Amino acid sequence: xxxxxxxxxxxxxxxxxxxxxxxxxxxxxxxxxxxxxxxxxxxxxxxxxxxxxxxxxxxxxxxxxxxxxxxxxxxxxxxxxxxxxxxxxxxxxxxxxxxxxxxxxxxxxxxxxxxxxxxxxxxxxxxxxxxxxxxxxxxxxxxxxxxxxxxxxxxxxxxxxxxxxxxxxxxxxxxxxxxxxxxxxxxxxxxxxxxxxxxxxxxxxxxxxxxxxxxxxxxxxxxxxxxxxxxxxxxxxxxxxxxxxxxxxxxxx
Amino acid sequence: xxxxxxxxxxxxxxxxxxxxxxxxxxxxxxxxxxxxxxxxxxxxxxxxxxxxxxxxxxxxxxxxxxxxxxxxxxxxxxxxxxxxxxxxxxxxxxxxxxxxxxxxxxxxxxxxxxxxxxxxxxxxxxxxxxxxxxxxxxxxxxxxxxxxxxxxxxxxxxxxxxxxxxxxxxxxxxxxxxxxxxxxxxxxxxxxxxxxxxxxxxxxxxxxxxxxxxxxxxxxxxxxxxxxxxxxxxxxxxxxxxxxxxxxxxxxxxxxxxxxxxxxxxxxxxxxxxxxxxxxxxxxxxxxxxxxxxxxxxxxxxxxxxxxxxxxxxxxxxxxxxxxxxxxxxxxxxxxxxxxxxxxxxxxxxxxxxxxxxxxxxxxxxxxxxxxxxxxxxxxxxxxx
Numbered sequence: 001x002x003x004x005x006x007x008x009x010x011x012x013x014x015x016x017x018x019x020x021x022x023x024x025x026x027x028x029x030x031x032x033x034x035x036x037x038x039x040x041x042x043x044x045x046x047x048x049x050x051x052x053x054x055x056x057x058x059x060x061x062x063x064x065x066x067x068x069x070x071x072x073x074x075x076x077x078x079x080x081x082x083x084x085x086x087x088x089x090x091x092x093x094x095x096x097x098x099x100x101x102x103x104x105x106x107x108x109x110x111x112x113x114x115x116x117x118x119x120x121x122x123x124x125x126x127x128x129x130x131x132x133x134x135x136x137x138x139x140x141x142x143x144x145x146x147x148x149x150x151x152x153x154x155x156x157x158x159x160x161x162x163x164x165x166x167x168x169x170x171x172x173x174x175x176x177x178x179x180x181x182x183x184x185x186x187x188x189x190x191x192x193x194x195x196x197x198x199x200x201x202x203x204x205x206x207x208x209x210x211x212x213x214x215x216x217x218x219x220x221x222x223x224x225x226x227x228x229x230x231x232x233x234x235x236x237x238x239x240x241x242x243x244x245x246x247x248x249x250x251x252x253x
Numbered sequence: 254x255x256x257x258x259x260x261x262x263x264x265x266x267x268x269x270x271x272x273x274x275x276x277x278x279x280x281x282x283x284x285x286x287x288x289x290x291x292x293x294x295x296x297x298x299x300x301x302x303x304x305x306x307x308x309x310x311x312x313x314x315x316x317x318x319x320x321x322x323x324x325x326x327x328x329x330x331x332x333x334x335x336x337x338x339x340x341x342x343x344x345x346x347x348x349x350x351x352x353x354x355x356x357x358x359x360x361x362x363x364x365x366x367x368x369x370x371x372x373x374x375x376x377x378x379x380x381x382x383x384x385x386x387x388x389x390x391x392x393x394x395x396x397x398x399x400x401x402x403x404x405x406x407x408x409x410x411x412x413x414x415x416x417x418x419x420x421x422x423x424x425x426x427x428x429x430x431x432x433x434x435x436x437x438x439x440x441x442x443x444x445x446x447x448x449x450x451x452x453x454x455x456x457x458x459x460x461x462x463x464x465x466x467x468x469x470x471x472x473x474x475x476x477x478x479x480x481x482x483x484x485x486x487x488x489x490x491x492x493x494x495x496x497x498x499x500x501x502x503x504x505x506x507x508x509x510x511x512x513x514x515x516x517x518x519x520x521x522x523x524x525x526x527x528x529x530x531x532x533x534x535x536x537x538x539x540x541x542x543x544x545x546x547x548x549x550x551x552x553x554x555x556x557x558x559x560x561x562x563x564x565x566x567x568x569x570x571x572x573x574x575x576x577x578x579x580x581x582x583x584x585x586x587x588x589x590x591x592x593x594x595x596x597x598x599x600x601x602x603x604x605x606x607x608x609x610x611x612x613x614x615x616x617x618x619x620x621x622x623x624x625x626x627x628x629x630x631x632x633x634x635x636x637x638x
Contacts (some may be wrong), residue, residue, distance in 0.1 A: 118400070
């Protein structure tokens with residue numbers, strides 16, 4: 001009799017458990033899962049980019065051209081090729097570290113602390129923007145807020161609120177393409193609720209199985225009349241990267 | 254006596270100190286007039302390089318032609334973070350035209366080692382404490398890493414051509430000078446400067462000439478650039494006013510107490526001599542004559558003691574003007590451009606005024622005893638003893 005009762009309850013609970021699981025599967029993706037998919041889309045063993053930055057300040061436009069190598073999401077290297085003033089300036093990101101090579105003084109400096117929050121080469125992007133993009137899952141509480149159209153494409157709207165103290169932007173709002181799992185728009189906020197930056201991605205191109213936004217704009221709202229366009233001119237994936245490119249010694253070459 | 258002495262040397266010291274501070278501030282920072290971008294003023298502490306003076310040569314020409322202007326020179330002030338023992342220390346770089354600065358602040362006289370920088374060369378003059386802190390000697394290389402006006406990181410190796418000393422810790426510790434053309438390249442502001450420094454033939458006319466310049470340089474209408482007289486530039490003027498009031502208060506207190514002594518002395522003198530005064534009055538001396546005698550006595554005492562006081566006060570103030578008081582260590586940490594050694598200003602005028610004040614206060618203090626003496630009834634006075 002006793003055993004019968006136990007089996008009965010066990011059966012019932014198993015049933016509910018099973019039901020519960022199928023219910024989860026039927027439900028839409030959670031915020032965390034969406035971010036994971038976004039990350040998966042951006043995982044590549046190696047990549048090479050040629051791109052230019054057009055920095056608008058008021059009427060003035062300054063153009064800078066860079067080439068960049070990446071290995072996974074952990075290592076990247078970028079070098080200015082234009083204009084003459086900046087030619088030969090190199091950046092090396094490894095993990096959370098950033099070094100910069102200044103050819104005019106033949107010196108490598110580490111960019112750390114408050115320097116990371118400074119504008120990168122006068123653009124609307126900070127060094128930190130380039131670094132912090134990774135590991136959002138660990139730093140933010142992610143919540144799916146709904147769906148919205150951006151530039152005619154249906155997107156998930158995600159709200160990310162910091163769960164650790166050491167973040168530059170307390171809150172982020174992300175619009176992720178529902179089909180391609182590519183972020184199309186982002187807004188970054190301070191803890192006070194003030195909107196600090198707006199990022200927009202466009203001109204999506206397919207490379208094999210991957211989708212890449214070939215055009216991006218970033219606007220630092222704290223700067224007046226300022227906007228940075230990033231235009232990717234050339235992309236190669238899974239190429240063989242010249243040896244030693246991610247070493248500090250290479251910076252000095 | 255002591256009062257006069259203290260008053261004289263304090264006065265001389267405070268005037269001297271104020272003069273030193275003002276001179277230093279005018280030479281190093283404010284000029285008699287400084288022309289800057291109107292936007293620059295709003296955030297001056299941040300040294301916003303992008304709020305600069307474009308085509309500065311044109312503005313320079315206008316200012317140069319203005320009557321009353323003695324000297325005009327362009328400057329670029331910018332911030333640099335220097336790394337030392339793993340810590341970043343903020344310092345100021347100032348791009349200058351060395352030849353013009355020679356006239357503006359006797360630049361070569363401030364160089365204690367090496368020589369002044371030269372235009373067109375990647376060189377620097379660093380402050381004495383700066384050199385000590387960063388272990389720099391003449392001939393060494395100073396690597397300057399900073400941000401351009403557009404926000405890019407930019408760097409330059411400068412050869413230390415010389416080491417200067419203004420005698421003010423805030424400047425000697427945190428400033429280096431470099432040629433203005435190289436500063437323009439480093440900061441990516443070709444043909445631009447952050448300020449135009451102006452010295453006048455008569456410093457008191459600064460507010461008037463500044464107002465005139467405002468009109469001239471903004472001929473187009475919009476108030477793009479602003480000429481500011483040194484009196485408008487905050488702290489020095491405030492400092493001067495403050496020092497004056499503090500001095501006046503102390504002066505008043507010292508003389509007040511000194512007068513009490515005189516008052517007391519004269520009272521005693523009058524009381525002790527009640528009999529004599531009574532007798533003289535009985536013999537027909539008039540009240541006004543009695544008052545006159547007492548006041549005269551006070552004046553004589555005042556005269557001699559003031560003379561002695563003036564002599565010693567003058568001697569101390571002369572000493573201070575030659576040797577100065579070294580605030581040395583204490584002032585090293587002060588972040589204002591205040592000289593580490595302060596000198597008094599020796600002036601016969603101060604001594605003379607101090608001396609006259611001494612006599613005057615002696616007489617004033619004797620008025621009450623004199624009145625008292627005049628009130629003596631001869632009969633009562635004679636009975637008192």
